[in-house]
Amino acid sequence: MRGVTPARLWSLGLVAPPLVTALLFFLGPLIYLFYVSLHEASSTELYGARFTLANYAAVFSDPFYFLIIKRTLATASWILALSLLIGYPVAYVIARLPPAKRMLVMLLLLFPLMVSNVVRAYGWVAILGRRGVINTTLGDLGLIDAPLSLLYSTQAIVIGLLTILLPYIVISIANTLASMDTRYQEAAQSLGAGPVRTFVHVTLPLSAPGVASGLLLVFLLTLSAYVTITLIGGPRTKLLVSLIYDSVVGFQWPQAAALAFVLLALALVVTALILAIMRPGRVQGSGR
Amino acid sequence: MSSRWSLPARIVRGIVVAFAFLVILAPIVVVIVAAFSPTDFFKFPPPSFSLRWFYEFFRLDNMRSAFLFSIQLALGAATFGALLGTLAAVFVAKRRGIVNGLLQALFMAPLVFPTIILGFALLLFYKSVDMPLTPGLLIAHAVIGMPYCFRTVLASLQSLDPAIEEAGQSLGAGPLRTLALVTMPLIWPAVLTGWLFAFVVSFGELNTALFLTGPGATTLPIEIFSYLQFQGSQLVIAAASTLQVGLIILIVFGVQQVVGLRRIVSR
Numbered sequence: 137m138r139g140v141t142p143a144r145l146w147s148l149g150l151v152a153p154p155l156v157t158a159l160l161f162f163l164g165p166l167i168y169l170f171y172v173s174l175h176e177a178s179s180t181e182l183y184g185a186r187f188t189l190a191n192y193a194a195v196f197s198d199p200f201y202f203l204i205i206k207r208t209l210a211t212a213s214w215i216l217a218l219s220l221l222i223g224y225p226v227a228y229v230i231a232r233l234p235p236a237k238r239m240l241v242m243l244l245l246l247f248p249l250m251v252s253n254v255v256r257a258y259g260w261v262a263i264l265g266r267r268g269v270i271n272t273t274l275g276d277l278g279l280i281d282a283p284l285s286l287l288y289s290t291q292a293i294v295i296g297l298l299t300i301l302l303p304y305i306v307i308s309i310a311n312t313l314a315s316m317d318t319r320y321q322e323a324a325q326s327l328g329a330g331p332v333r334t335f336v337h338v339t340l341p342l343s344a345p346g347v348a349s350g351l352l353l354v355f356l357l358t359l360s361a362y363v364t365i366t367l368i369g370g371p372r373t374k375l376l377v378s379l380i381y382d383s384v385v386g387f388q389w390p391q392a393a394a395l396a397f398v399l400l401a402l403a404l405v406v407t408a409l410i411l412a413i414m415r416p417g418r419v420q421g422s423g424r
Numbered sequence: 425m426s427s428r429w430s431l432p433a434r435i436v437r438g439i440v441v442a443f444a445f446l447v448i449l450a451p452i453v454v455v456i457v458a459a460f461s462p463t464d465f466f467k468f469p470p471p472s473f474s475l476r477w478f479y480e481f482f483r484l485d486n487m488r489s490a491f492l493f494s495i496q497l498a499l500g501a502a503t504f505g506a507l508l509g510t511l512a513a514v515f516v517a518k519r520r521g522i523v524n525g526l527l528q529a530l531f532m533a534p535l536v537f538p539t540i541i542l543g544f545a546l547l548l549f550y551k552s553v554d555m556p557l558t559p560g561l562l563i564a565h566a567v568i569g570m571p572y573c574f575r576t577v578l579a580s581l582q583s584l585d586p587a588i589e590e591a592g593q594s595l596g597a598g599p600l601r602t603l604a605l606v607t608m609p610l611i612w613p614a615v616l617t618g619w620l621f622a623f624v625v626s627f628g629e630l631n632t633a634l635f636l637t638g639p640g641a642t643t644l645p646i647e648i649f650s651y652l653q654f655q656g657s658q659l660v661i662a663a664a665s666t667l668q669v670g671l672i673i674l675i676v677f678g679v680q681q682v683v684g685l686r687r688i689v690s691r
Contacts, residue, residue, distance in 0.1 A: 146599050147515060151527070154512035154570065158530050161563050162537075165545035172548060182552060226444045229437060242689045248448050250672050252628030252645045255665040258652060259451020262458060262466055262662070269454060269468045299447040306444070353536070360538035363630045363649050377540055384544055384635065393548075396541045403538060 173393035183390045191394030201379070201395075207290065208376040209402070212358045214294045215301065219354050220347065222298075223305040227346075230306065231313035238314065245303040253300060257367040260296045261287065264368075288370030296368040301357055305350030312346025313339070341419070348414035355406055359399055376402070456669060459662035466659065477663035487664055489640075490647035494627055495671070497643060501565030502623035508566065509573030509622075510615050514603065516574075517581035535571040542567070543632030550636075561636040561643075565629060569622025573615060580614035581607075613683040620679040620688065624672055644668055 173191055176184035195201045230241050248256065263269045264286035271283040286292060320342060324334040362377045369375070374382075376399050383392030411417075454468060459477055461470030481487050512531045516524055534542065543564065550560045584607070592606040593599075608615075633643045642650075648664050680688055 143599060150511050151515035154508040154515075154531060154574075155527070157508055157563070157567060157570070158533075161546065161549075161567050162534060162542065163530065165549035166542070168549055168552070169541070169545040182548060222440065222444055225437060225440045229441050239686060239689050243685065244445065245448070246689060248452060250624045250628070250676065251452055251669050252630065252648075252665075254630055254645045254648050254652075255455060255628075255668050256451050258648065258661060258665055259453075259455045261652070262454050262468070263451060265466075267466050272466075272468065295447075299451070302444060302448055356536055356538060360540040360631055362540055362634065363645075367649070367652060380540065380544065381634070384547070389548060392544065396544055399538065400541065 227309035308350035345416035459666040498626040504566040505569030506619040513577035539631035572621035573618025
């Protein structure tokens with residue numbers, strides 16, 4: 137048995153502040169939230185006294201909730217597919233730039249991520265809105281008589297969130313590609329594989345860790361992007377996160393808590409799915 | 425390898441890359457350009473240059489105080505978060521095993537956790553213990569900022585030669601002196617880089633602030649959001665957005681002068 141030495145005490149004192157903060161203000165409140173989700177609503181307290189599963193049953197029996205969950209998953213699937221389709225080629229080009237130029241381009245990708253999402257969503261409103269860049273330009277050219285309605289649809293949400301989150305997947309894939317040992321590709325080509333075969337059988341599988349972490353980030357951020365979804369999708373195009381917000385501000389706390397855990401469950405299932413398909417663990421040295 | 429690309433392939437590649445950067449950067453550029461417009465409503469490109477909407481921004485009490493509140497909040501939360509993240513990294517860096525793995529996962533978790541749910545959970549928790557929202561928001565942002573510093577400092581510690589710290593201790597320095605006189609001077613650029621990311625994240629954060637702000641204590645992003653929702657898109661919002669972007673450029677530039685651009689890009 138190891139005794140309490142001054143060195144051990146010292147190192148426990150070191151980890152105590154971050155550990156207590158993480159337990160008290162992260163893990164603890166989440167457990168409390170789960171506890172609240174298992175109780176009935178109350179008009180005077182945060183939640184009622186009686187234990188119930190009704191909040192979860194409501195999510196699975198109400199066709200409205202079902203529609204919203206389906207729409208959320210469909211929107212997220214479009215965003216994931218398009219972000220990979222556009223992000224991969226861009227990352228591929230960036231990874232092959234000389235280091236100094238690559239850093240400059242990476243900075244250009246990192247900068248938008250530092251800007252608040254409300255500003256970037258407002259930018260899309262300013263471009264796609266009734267008085268936006270596209271409508272005024274087309275109107276001035278005499279191509280349209282009345283402004284086109286380009287906002288307030290799931291398509292608009294896909295465009296907005298796709299462009300807001302695209303840098304994450306590009307950076308993630310570009311980093312993996314840039315740190316890849318090019319001798320694998322050279323070996324494949326010296327064994328007679330053409331550029332396409334080399335890409336499909338060597339480069340693509342080796343970049344799986346970057347693709348997986350990029351997709352995960354894009355998906356998780358899509359799920360909780362309430363402000364972007366509200367500004368671009370408008371008051372009627374709701375996704376799961378909008379329902380959570382509406383329930384919170386409507387003081388339906390236990391119901392909102394149950395919806396929050398439905399969202400977390402979706403996040404877990406899709407995360408597991410992405411990891412199962414991409415299998416980033418296969419690639420050696422992926423645990424950076 | 426690029427020499428293998430045929431001309432049509434190179435053209436397609438160029439179009440895809442140009443398109444990607446256009447859709448990523450255009451919304452920010454449009455907002456910044458519009459902020460300097462003298463017109464009442466959105467007109468792009470603006471007919472002439474004017475600072476009218478910036479005057480308007482600082483004339484509006486709500487906007488001005490939200491801007492100042494956001495700066496104070498980000499300074500406090502980033503400093504608090506950087507302190508916690510550094511302590512956590514110093515503890516985790518030299519250990520292995522399951523408990524340590526769990527600790528690492530716990531300290532990194534707020535980075536990928538849906539923040540809107542964290543905000544809601546904290547709202548309920550603060551209500552149940554009667555905690556005021558403003559210090560609560562500061563802690564929430566510190567929790568979200570902590571992983572950035574944890575990650576950069578941990579990477580920096582792992583690349584240190586352990587012999588340097590051992591030398592300090594074999595010369596008679598205790599753990600505290602070794603940390604302050606040997607380790608800190610070597611890892612402070614990582615601490616500052618982590619602090620920068622924590623600041624930037626807090627300054628633009630929307631999801632926890634959505635629930636943890638109230639009248640009189642609202643952050644700039646939330647003020648912009650509610651203005652857009654309830655007052656329409658007047659150009660004072662473009663000015664507010666430009667100030668949001670401007671302050672970030674300023675702080676990144678400042679930190680970059682000290683630690684170098686490479687460290688920020690390849691955090």
